[in-house]
Amino acid sequence: MGWFGCAWVLVGCQAGSEPLLEAHRTGAGYWPENSSYGLKQAMNEGYDGIEVDVVLTRDLVPVLHHDPAVSTEHCRTASGGAVPKDTLIRDLTYEELREGFLCGGVPLEEFDSAVVVAEPIASFDEMLGLLRDVAPAGQLIHLDIKQEPSLTLPPAVFAEAVLSRWYDAEVPQPMHVSSNLPDVLQAFREEGAVRGQSVETTLIWPRFPVGASTSAVALQREGAILSGKEDYVDLVTQAGADNIAINWELASKHLLTMAHREGVGIMLWTPNDPAVMRRLARSWPVDVIITDYPGEAL
């Protein structure tokens, strides 16, 4: 890997070029996250990329949802009631999930100008259909695998269910897989190899385990970086990944610069302030910015 090299094999990033903008959870600042509505809009808008979260149902159907459990914040039961806490998606069949819940119909304070549309949870197959029929061929698809030990099915089951559908669909869009767990990335690379495909993988950092205090996790990771016990290149190497996706607030520009020079693809999540995005695009070594507002000009 050379000076200012880049592992971004599918898109072919170059140092000094403007970073790509990925629609975080299909563009949660504009419409319901991970929704069919959001997917169609983001595809029609032709954003550089779309990031979606993937969870697996009991009958091994991948669906687009951020958490291992049906969101109590974004979703309601089909009859309009509150979603019981800890309704794990791995315990429901796809039909039960689709018939039992509507998501996206709840206005959110965080995204108060976003469109509010209640829909059943979108399936991965729906997304593949839209990729064939609606999306530009070059639109980068980012699959963030929400495998969570003890709350979801194992990594290998995710990899088989997701990649079999992806490659069978023969969609033209480039794709990469991300996770905050190296085991998940490994499972996807292995499953890809079985299918004769090279799966590009991205390590998400830091990992915020479900239910953990984000402040405590952030402070721990800050200490590890500060003391030199953790290093972005080392993290990516250990995970066997091509890229690293880092929380923009916690990121060290210095260490990112070093990683970028080593050929690691750099993604930052989730700056939403246009001025911040422009500053990052101008002066940071970043290949992809993942944002809830991908329509903002850099």
Place this chain on the structure above:
Amino acid sequence: MIGALAAGGLLASVAWAAPVGLDRVDVLSEDPGTFLDEHVARWGPSPTVTSIRFAEQLKVVIRTPVRHLHLGLSAASQSLVWEPPLRWGLGLTAGVQTRWALPRGGVLGVHYRRGPLRFGLSANLLSGATWTRGDWSQWRVLPGVGVGFGPARKEPAPPHVWGDPLRR
């Protein structure tokens, strides 16, 4: 080169042992140089993390027994810096900086000292070396600005190497 400068300074000044004690506290540290480069601009949109990064670079500077050789300790950087005075309050700044005892770069610049105030301008030569990845092949040069406060003191004049002229 910076290491050699610091070592040279150490040898040149070792004869003039100085009392150990607090030299100053830097509210803005010249090393490692990352605060100005990447954090200041994030203060508005990310005040909590930036405040933590600010606290990490606050540096206590201690005088060592070796004259003009100072030990700087902050969470972000630990440095050994030679700071001999030149004239008109100006002085040289040259030293090595570490990440928790792992050498990772150097600092070279000038400083101005008047009363309790110390103001410094320097260039930081910073590698990407960490304890998990001892790689000194990649370097960046970052500007450093230092603002520190410490007890005002009068530097004792160094002895003339040819003896005291009044005794001749």
